[in-house]
Amino acid sequence: MRGNKLHKDTLVIHEGYDDKAHHGSLTTPIYQTSTFSFESAKQGELRFSGEEAGPIYSRLGNPTVHVLEERMKMLENGKGALAFGSGMAAVSTVLVHLTKSGDHILCTRGIYGCTFGLLSIMEEKYNITHDLIRMGTEEEIEKAIKPETVCIYVETPINPTMELVDLHAVVNVAKRHGLKVVVDNTFSSPYLQNPLTIGVDFVLHSATKYINGHGDVIAGLLVGNDKDEMDKIRMSAQKDYGGIISPFDAWLLIRGLKTLPVRMERHTSNAEKLLAYLKNHPLVEQVFYPFDEDNPQYEIAKRQMSAGGGLISFTIKGGRDEAQHFMDSLSLIKIAVSLGDAETLIQHPATMTHSVVPEEKRLAMGITDSLIRLSVGLENADDLLADLAGAFEKMKVTEVNTNI
Template structure:
């Protein structure tokens, strides 16, 4: 396949050709734990790294390889590695890039479990971290220490939708020889490509838009440098062992084929729902990069293909009013996660970000009245009708 094919083509064809496997149009599922060797000498050669060939699915599997090659192509990276979950992917890249007493600089808002991991790294290995506003170069530079090994960024930030200028961060990081890791879960490679903007690693909770159907837990790391990714595969992934199963890799390959059409529909629906939410009397602040009044709307247009399918909004009232809306929805499902075909709604302060202390949550902009909405693929009119009746029902 041509390297310059558009992403809509890559999601279907990259990393695989039917001639590789007896003409099978769909990549086969190699549901096996181990592989036999034709001879003892070949087994020795494979273990020594002198010849290609599979050994054991923790070290490599043909189905997983197709997924990894496809994801690397979609993110324009050197190589990709698949993991059992998004947090396994985040853990792997941070273990790979840090050592005891290093420092990690983070955007001022991160997923609750990522926050929990950072706390664990600090308690057990002395790897410190700071959450900072990355709005400008000087603020970022002033927060860098001699021990800073990684700049870790979410953009859009979960759940406040705040954006970080990735080109700016990559520029400053390169001045200090620091690696930049970007959680690209909210966008997928269809909407945003951090490596093309100068960043070093991309992580995904592939459970979300990559899979797209709510039936698999998985994670991905894509790196700009193929050799560094090989080091990660040979150390952190091999020895810690958070390797995706062949069946889950196969499910992700199936989901990826419709990534472009799904994301366009997610975005179309989100634009309509955001417009309706903005004018509802029970809605206070709305956080959506596609809104022209969103403070970083220009940045969204610069580094994102489209604004995405995620919306957060504050309810006028108190925590009980936000929870009442969640209890009143019918078509929309009260559930965490995002990027599914179904529209999902949740309360970050008591759910996805509940592990973060209240004071830290409030600094991140996560109030008790904030609701996060993952807009699905249903008819947008039906999504809005359900959301409207729930909003109308609070006093």
């Protein structure tokens, strides 16, 4: 409705909800119902035929979920949005929508472990093949396109290596070849990056992460740049596969979204402080963060993101043992997968989120045994720095002991 005229920080609070239509309730009511009664059989007929707008059954649409979808649509500058019961439900729905047996998907060389698992199932069972490639230049992308390629699937920043993919380059190639582009925008959140404005066709999120922001929901969102196509997905892939979100979880996301801008700003400022510390630590080999001036991809970051966000990856001197020892030596920072929560979380991708990826492919993605991913939370940065320093100190002590 108002959308485009509002700034993002206002939109996340007001878009898609009119309190006057809900007895003045300041917050969106939770329509915790499976079905909706009709005033007459005729009304039921009209709702089913689409001649009259209105709810029918919560798998086909729910007023609480609708507010979330409208808000997300505007936030990502899309024409339609759908909410799901998990990020993976959004990933599988869009990929099933776009492909048929015999088709080919071109993917960035790094993708979330379960997305890789889904692509492996699609290949084994339905002969929908894929290639994971470095998308460094337009030529590199162009060379990998096959006659049967139907879409390009991109993560940027890539989970967990933080490698960036130039979205303008991807869109240029896709347009030349009539391919759809899907971007997993989980790592940036809609506050820091809006791929649809660059010409991408679909953006998806694991809303479990920054959109919710409080670590208490599993959910997904898909936003598209074509209303008719999104309506089609709602009434086919989403309705028939059934991976919908519950009204209560949608409500939690509506609540979470309201603070997304302030949270992203704090995640980013905390991450910048930790980045400066990690870059100068003798036990750290390499640090990967989009808005690091020493990052060779900094120019790409500035072109498509408004700030670096809360995720930092780094390699520690040594291998798996040293990485695990470091993580075990932390006290405030929690060892957990997921990201985008108030709590700072640390994980070891090779043995956790990306353990399903065969070693050879994992290493080709840049996920070595010494790589650690840090999701910087909202705590006081000094407390986080003290925790990191304490863990490095413990490593040094052990190093000295083993050298004796």
